[in-house]
Amino acid sequence: MIKDMVPFVHFYDQDFVDMYDRSWVWIDELWKQGTEANGFNGSYLSHPGQTTFNQYLSCFTSLFLVYSNQNNSPFPLLDYFYQKQEANGAIRGEYSIEDGKPVFTAANPEGIFPPLFAYVEHGFYHKIGNKKRLKDIVPILEKYFSWIQATFQKPNGLFSVPVEACQTGNTPRDHVYYPLDFNAQLAVNALYMSAIGDILNDKELSFRYKRIYFSLKTRINSMMWDPETNFYYDLDIKENRLNHKFIGAYWTMLAEIPNDERAAYMIEYLHDPKEFGTDNPFPGVPVSSPAFSEEGNGHCGGVLSVNTFMVIKGLEKFQQFIFARECAIRHMYFLLDTLHPDSETIGDVWEAYLPNKEGYSKTTEIAGFPRRRLMPFASL
Numbered sequence: 217m218i219k220d221m222v223p224f225v226h227f228y229d230q231d232f233v234d235m236y237d238r239s240w241v242w243i244d245e246l247w248k249q250g251t252e253a254n255g256f257n258g259s260y261l262s263h264p265g266q267t268t269f270n271q272y273l274s275c276f277t278s279l280f281l282v283y284s285n286q287n288n289s290p291f292p293l294l295d296y297f298y299q300k301q302e303a304n305g306a307i308r309g310e311y312s313i314e315d316g317k318p319v320f321t322a323a324n325p326e327g328i329f330p331p332l333f334a335y336v337e338h339g340f341y342h343k344i345g346n347k348k349r350l351k352d353i354v355p356i357l358e359k360y361f362s363w364i365q366a367t368f369q370k371p372n373g374l375f376s377v378p379v380e381a382c383q384t385g386n387t388p389r390d391h392v393y394y395p396l397d398f399n400a401q402l403a404v405n406a407l408y409m410s411a412i413g414d415i416l417n418d419k420e421l422s423f424r425y426k427r428i429y430f431s432l433k434t435r436i437n438s439m440m441w442d443p444e445t446n447f448y449y450d451l452d453i454k455e456n457r458l459n460h461k462f463i464g465a466y467w468t469m470l471a472e473i474p475n476d477e478r479a480a481y482m483i484e485y486l487h488d489p490k491e492f493g494t495d496n497p498f499p500g501v502p503v504s505s506p507a508f509s510e511e512g513n514g515h516c517g518g519v520l521s522v523n524t525f526m527v528i529k530g531l532e533k534f535q536q537f538i539f540a541r542e543c544a545i546r547h548m549y550f551l552l553d554t555l556h557p558d559s560e561t562i563g564d565v566w567e568a569y570l571p572n573k574e575g576y577s578k579t580t581e582i583a584g585f586p587r588r589r590l591m592p593f594a595s596l
Contacts, residue, residue, distance in 0.1 A: 247262070385582055389460070396464060436468065460501075461485075469534060470529050520568045567590045
């Protein structure tokens with residue numbers, strides 16, 4: 217059985233162990249082989265209704281497949297995107313599962329998605345220890361970063377991409393020109409490119425990306441931080457802060473952008489039940505937001521495992537280990553309660569969950585939402 221091939225976990229709650237084992241069974245069932253038509257060499261984790269290879273989902277998929285003892289290798293997923301790199305360095309966010317061609321939309325004409333490759337590859341190295349892989353992919357990641365700079369960086373040093381590129385669903389983000397989360401994700405990317413340079417003992421690479429990182433960090437801190445509410449915000453085209461809080465602001469903590477004082481303010485919002493401190497951590501917008509709904513309202517009041525994972529990793533950067541562990545366990549209980557709503561019924565795992573009770577987030581604003589058995593999110 218698949219559970220005999222992957223690491224065994226010990227935990228005081230056997231239900232969690234069973235859910236862990238069940239996750240690997242589902243992963244095995246959803247494991248598919250690439251085709252000659254789509255050009256995918258090897259096999260990959262699919263999900264019900266999949267029509268594209270999605271860069272954002274693939275990055276998060278890779279973060280947990282690395283624990284599979286190579287039974288379900290994460291490498292082909294990222295290598296597929298690297299093989300698709302264009303002469304100018306572009307790597308598009310989605311490729312058709314039918315023919316492997318890039319998928320563009322009117323709302324995101326360049327097909328840019330959150331740039332997380334360096335963060336994931338750094339994690340690979342610390343789990344697998346394959347330095348040769350890092351050497352091989354650095355030129356690809358450098359060309360990709362250069363394309364992002366040439367295409368999306370503005371004279372003020374920040375980056376402007378369509379909100380659709382940020383993968384935040386129906387979260388209200390009208391008039392956003394400089395998305396906070398995308399700029400913080402680029403800072404994460406630069407931070408880990410610098411770290412990869414250190415691993416490879418490439419001082420020039422490390423210094424170059426450290427300089428890019430600190431440049432972004434300085435601009436995010438000076439332009440996107442609001443000293444009155446003690447929070448980071450998106451900017452409009454005139455560089456005015458748009459005072460709508462959303463969970464994507466916590467990418468700044470993963471990027472180590474706030475100092476300890478600012479981080480303490482942000483962490484307090486996570487504790488506050490009137491803000492992000494719901495029973496199931498953490499909703500897409502705070503309870504105080506008009507867009508929040510106890511029924512989820514898609515990404516707004518909905519709790520996505522990928523967001524909770526990101527916040528937890530940010531908390532760890534600021535030594536909030538006890539709180540981070542508590543949040544992880546609380547969230548997993550909501551997954552468990554929805555998976556087993558009663559002793560007679562077996563439920564499923566979903567793209568998003570409710571903030572204060574068992575069940576999944578609902579909305580009429582996103583077609584097909586929430587996606588069932590979306591393992592790239594649930595397995596995190």
